[in-house]
Amino acid sequence: MQRLLCLLSSMNAGGAETFLMKIYRILDRNEYQMDFCINVEEKCFYEDEILSYGGRIFRIPSKTKDVREFRKQLSQLVKKEKYQYVLRVTSNTMGFMDLMIAKKAGAKVCCARSSNSSDGAKWKAKVAHALGRLFYNRYVDVAIAPSDLAAMYTFGKRAYRAGKVSILHNAVDLAVFRYDFDARNRIRREFGISSHATVVGHIGRFMEQKNHLFLADIFASIQKETQDVALLLVGDGVLQEQFRKKAGELGILDRVIFAGVRSDIPSLLSAMDVFVFPSLYEGMPNTVIEAQATGLPCVISDTITQEAKITDLVEYRSLLESAEVWGQEALRQSRRARPDVHQEFIKAGYDIHSAAQNFVSIVFGHR
Secondary structure (H helix, E strand, O other), rough: OEEEEOOOOOOOHHHHHHHHHHHHHHOOOOOEEEEEOOOOOOOOOOHHHHOOOOOOEEEOOOOOOOOOHHHHHHHHHHHHHHHEEEEEEEEOHHHHHHHHHHHHHOOOOEEEEEEEOOOOOOOOHHHHHEEEEEEHHOOOOEEEEOHHHHHHHHOOOHHHHHHOOEEEEEEOOOOOOOOEEEHHHHHHHHHOOOOOEEEEEOOOOOOHHHHHHHHHHHHHHHHOOOOOEEEEEEEEEOOOHHHHHHHHHHHHOOOEEEEEEEOHHHHHHHHHHHEEOOOOOOOHHHHHHHHOEEEEEEEEOOOOOHHOOOOOOHHHHEOOOHHHHHHHHHHHHHOOOOOOOOOHHHHHEEHHHHHHHHHHHHHHHHO
């Protein structure tokens, strides 16, 4: 059996973590196993599921907390467990240190997966990222990205254009992600939403990247056009209170549903009428792909890669446009019928079984 050690800050319900779990569920675990080295002490969202599959979770201090202890414990872990395959998931090149440690500790194949197309960072961090790329590529045997923008941001345009980065789609399990009318009614009953209401949905952490404050403005403009409307927000995060404050000022708070972190994402998507996603930047958003798989129309920012448009359910809008323009587009899209797009997903290679096969080939097939 081959074991892959995955390095992440946590295994909570973020995009990168969710993608790895989708792959993990499909793997032939008699041949391949995935272990996780994380930097948080509290129990993670996916922890029980990982352990149930025979995976292991190791906890070490983060670099920011104690870089010397981080280096020591990661090196000891790779040596003790004799890991040949190590995967670092990161949005910037500061992850090169992790792979350098793993390589010196005996790992034969060091993989890096880009998880974003920007960090929204200030200029000093951008310079550090650019310099870090020089070291990063030295220790990366396998470069993986979910989109062209994420590939170029993390590994550089030259590496991407030279074919040195493998694009691995943020695929979905099409047996799970499909429109479910019964689930739609069940979720609406749970939250007290009428069957005729227009439900605007969003899934994502409350953080600056996701641009929730602009989403509040968009929803406020929608509410001016129709009163029978609700905003369903899935996720949590440090900026949730800031959003609540603004929603109160806009007079929309009583129409906002804070669902928190949930595991029944396909059901929640079925309950929505339009998915609005005005992110400042993304690598390749899982949620937009999942929304399309359930036939849900999406209005997303044009800062997101065009590769996210797997079907014609995606409409791009500029963040320079007004909240009113976004709101009008969201209302227009919400009236669309929900088509079955699964054949389009399969043709485009976005079914999880194809992605898992590619993952095995890319990671374990490299020597």
